[in-house]
Amino acid sequence: MTHENIPFRSYRLRDGRLAYRRSTAAGAKQAVLLLHGWPQTSWAWRRVIPLLRQQFDVIAPDLPGFGDSSKPESGFDKKNVARKLHELVEGLGIEKVAIVGHDLGGHVAYAYAAQWPEAVSHFVFAESSLPTFGQEEAMDVSRGGSWHFGFNMAGDISEALVEGREFLFVNHFVRRETVGVFDPDSISNDDVNVYARALARPGALRCSFSYYRTLPLDRQDNLIWGKTPLSMPALSIGAQWGYGPASAQTLRRVATNVSEIVFDDCGHYVPEEQPVKFAKALSEFISNGTA
Template structure:
């Protein structure tokens, strides 16, 4: 393996390399693919999982502060960043398996998971598949807890998406997209709150391989109707697991009402709303984000998972979340999401 960046721990398996390094290990990677990651600090493990089209670089400014009290691991999910982009399985279940493999490679038994957008869905899926390895959940503008999603993402899930994304690389198109997003920002629209980050997503798809991986990932979770998989029907299984939801109240990608629905469906969860923030609240107000993560991880005990408790929860099944609540449009929408959850469940 190539040497890690200064301050990073050397990888212990041939399949993982520090993010941003253009090298490959001398041995075949596990499952045949090279996966990049960032790691820093010492202490309880904290895994940062980015969203679709993004990479571990989205956490770069936060990692030094978090690493003062944690071992911080931030992978580039398969198909993203410096990781390989094969024709492969890009489902949330496969991504959860990838996180498990990385932790196993680093000899980490359990961790607190911080997931943003798609990464939030991956974090929830990880907790579902590997509850004994999950200490806490911090879900940031997470996907997988409702049906709504930005119309642009629904459009990219349709046939012909390759041509649409390829057109963004034509001369002058990035400038036009930038002008449009700046206009949305000047008009104070919700979409405009995330203008810089959305423009970065355009830059993150420089070639056909990257675009193909992006489309495969998107189609695994989104179709023309909206988000195609959900964990909402199994959120009750987080009972006893410290869970915090962080959301911007002007999120144009995953509406903030999803946060309230997830909060109702997750027993004992904590909800923090970032006023004026869009889909990237940890960019809008990094100081508050850091304070919340540090406070939450230091004042809660890791989940004490037991097979018996898990069995009892499964046998009891999902309780109703809006029974006895006022008949408001919000509560009706939450109940509708719950009714639809069974047909969109992740496996």
């Protein structure tokens, strides 16, 4: 079964709606929740879902404000976003998940695991960072950090400058020299168009930027959660031409049982560039508790 053959479903939350894909192996007992990064949608998992579904119950939502999910006016601090995902998981009758967060999805995954550690069997942190625990360096342009953090947090001017130029905007991040793709063919122009069209929907740019505008709130929450490190098995996945070992350095500041992998010849968008290796790493980690 290909990703395209897995139908989108819709779950009605108390305050909105989440779109998600779900594909389950016969007899699967382990659920895996895949959280995409920015500026993407669940399309980012198109090559990973067909591999994982052979073994697991796989759920891949569009994060609130992205793709086919609702575009709320507020509530983009990661504590609240994680609450909506937890509501989805509980609504599907799932007691415990292995949670996988890539990029910004890693922020949400951490907020989920920190609030409901008993409901998370395994934690996977792929090419991500966290406010309070290392992200500040990635935001500091004077030290080589990325300009997009400040731009995305700037307010209405961000939407005004990007509106109508969504393809140009997404394509820049996918193909930039640092923290872009290593293999230029791994994300096609058609794939970029999927993300660009999603951002062009009413409210979508505002929502995507709001994930950044709430980083100060996330910092406050992370300061509190970080006092109680995660104890479930945790895996960091980095990329040679992405964050490299930085994701693991962050994860070790908030978790006690950490394994680490860094993929060679790979850029920031690991699930799309090296889906077979990515799925294999997840399968082995979730099945054995180690990478």
